[in-house]
Amino acid sequence: MSRDKEFWNEEVETLSPGEIEALQEDRFLRMVKQAWESPFYRQQWIRAGIDPEDIKGIEDLRKLPFTTKQDLRDFYPHGFLCVPKDRLVRVHISSGTTGQATAVFYTRADIAAWAELMARCMYMTGARPGDVFQNMTGYGLFTGGLGFHYGAELLGLLTVPSGAGNSKRQLQLMKDLGTTIIHIIPSYALRFMDYLNENGVEPRKDLNLRIAYLGAEPYSEEVRRRVEEFYGVKVYNSYGLSEMNGPGVAFECSYQKGMHIWEDAYIVEVVDPETGEPVPEGEIGELVLTTINREGMPLVRYRTRDLTRILPGSCPCGRNHRRIDRIQGRSDDMFIVKGVNIFPIQVEQVLMAIPEVGTNYRIVLKREKNVDEMIVQVEVTDRIFIEDMRELNRLKGKIQHELKSELLITPLVELVEPNGLPREEGKAVRLIDLRK
Ligand code: COA
Ligand code: AMP
Ligand code: ZN
Numbered sequence: 001m002s003r004d005k006e007f008w009n010e011e012v013e014t015l016s017p018g019e020i021e022a023l024q025e026d027r028f029l030r031m032v033k034q035a036w037e038s039p040f041y042r043q044q045w046i047r048a049g050i051d052p053e054d055i056k057g058i059e060d061l062r063k064l065p066f067t068t069k070q071d072l073r074d075f076y077p078h079g080f081l082c083v084p085k086d087r088l089v090r091v092h093i094s095s096g097t098t099g100q101a102t103a104v105f106y107t108r109a110d111i112a113a114w115a116e117l118m119a120r121c122m123y124m125t126g127a128r129p130g131d132v133f134q135n136m137t138g139y140g141l142f143t144g145g146l147g148f149h150y151g152a153e154l155l156g157l158l159t160v161p162s163g164a165g166n167s168k169r170q171l172q173l174m175k176d177l178g179t180t181i182i183h184i185i186p187s188y189a190l191r192f193m194d195y196l197n198e199n200g201v202e203p204r205k206d207l208n209l210r211i212a213y214l215g216a217e218p219y220s221e222e223v224r225r226r227v228e229e230f231y232g233v234k235v236y237n238s239y240g241l242s243e244m245n246g247p248g249v250a251f252e253c254s255y256q257k258g259m260h261i262w263e264d265a266y267i268v269e270v271v272d273p274e275t276g277e278p279v280p281e282g283e284i285g286e287l288v289l290t291t292i293n294r295e296g297m298p299l300v301r302y303r304t305r306d307l308t309r310i311l312p313g314s315c316p317c318g319r320n321h322r323r324i325d326r327i328q329g330r331s332d333d334m335f336i337v338k339g340v341n342i343f344p345i346q347v348e349q350v351l352m353a354i355p356e357v358g359t360n361y362r363i364v365l366k367r368e369k370n371v372d373e374m375i376v377q378v379e380v381t382d383r384i385f386i387e388d389m390r391e392l393n394r395l396k397g398k399i400q401h402e403l404k405s406e407l408l409i410t411p412l413v414e415l416v417e418p419n420g421l422p423r424e425e426g427k428a429v430r431l432i433d434l435r436k
Helices: 017-035 039-047 058-063 069-074 108-124 143-155 167-177 186-198 221-231 344-352 389-407
Strands: 088-093 103-107 132-135 158-160 181-184 211-215 234-241 246-252 259-261 266-271 285-291 302-308 335-337 340-342 357-368 371-380 412-416 431-433
Touching: 017 058, 017 285, 058 266, 088 108, 088 143, 103 108, 108 143, 108 246, 132 143, 132 167, 143 158, 143 246, 158 167, 167 186, 181 186, 186 211, 186 221, 186 371, 211 221, 221 234, 234 259, 340 344, 344 357, 344 371, 344 389, 371 389, 389 412
Parallel strands: 132 158, 132 181, 181 211, 211 234, 357 431, 371 412
Antiparallel strands: 088 103, 234 246, 246 259, 266 285, 285 302, 335 340, 357 371
16 A cells, blocks of 8 residues: 655645745746736835836845735725736635725636645645545635635545534534534634534544634634544644635644745745834734735735734744744734624724714624624614614614624624713723633
């Protein structure tokens, strides 16, 4: 019997640091030429007085300005494209309908390259043909579902596209198909734990699970430990963001000590979020990423707003692609509930368009008995605060419906009388996160 190969893509995964740098330089220079074709970069660079001919090597990266989420919003949907539209085969779009949405387009080659990165990620944790992979995250416009899906099929896993939610069906599929690997949002892993408990299922005894990929939102080592113990799996941290394809940017190897960033696809910088200057190696700052292997829509020095650090030293697995630490937080006000990204401004825009809503509101995030909830407390105007329960329930329902269609999760809505919410020195406190 032939020995199992150790790497999915040995040539790239085992490049030396010098070889990685040389490959990055080649791809970076190619990417600069491509980016110049996009309306956004041409305008941005002309304004900054940059001639792409002056970019001669990777040391010139820092001459190029950052790209922000706001730029993506302002040039939504097509302003970043570098190829004719008939070369595109996929688009993913973030939630938000009121000027907040961002779009990422992919050519066929982009989808193939992304799938290859995902196959590497899963392979390095021990996933192999014969495994049954249940993909319990959002499909559709979310990148998590389809990103893993294509990688898993490329690797040769039997892929079960079960999507997010519907716990009864998830359990049935696990039992019927003998699922060995799951991809699941941390908050759902906790909630599904309760579901299994309530139904008398002991995963270690009754199921075949051995690996779980957890990502798309922050979670602690404590959550990893609980999930590992309860399900009898090894948990691997998975990091990505839609702007950088989706998952597959950084992933833990079998040593579970930080996530390798695939440096043949992304150039990594860690900067001080205030000044934009690089932080000393190993210190926490904001992750800035440049795509160097994407043809439809390259992004240059993209401010992820995620706070992390480069881990020092080399990894015993033999991969020289550097590792980042668990994400420590954000340098903006975005928060994530049930794997869905939310900006307070989205909530505000929805609320302020409803005439019965007053001037103040508050978002409270809770984790109670393993269930995450987003509670939106809303002051109503003087005109509405009457003792008519039916009227109040109608308003609550309306607010909930409008928020759900903007945010994609269902918040609990609480109505509060005018001036009923606390203010600190006149300033409203908008977000209270009580999740551990
Ligand atoms: N991921 C997947 N499913 C989840 C979840 C999560 N983080 N949190 C809860 N669920 C499940 C619930 O258990 C419930 O299923 P059940 O009734 O069979 O037990 C179902 O989803 C709906 O729960 P509810 O709390 O009413 O959800 P909601 O309406 O507030 O949100 C979700 C709907 C969960 C489907 C939506 O939050 C979602 O799609 N999340 C996944 C996002 C994702 O995949 N992100 C990856 C981005 S790359
Ligand atoms: P999206 O663009 O919807 O895929 O969301 C991307 C964002 O989710 C990132 O910018 C992070 O803030 C967050 N995220 C993704 N993976 C992780 C992870 N493993 N740990 C913490 N946060 C994560
Ligand atoms: Zn490693």
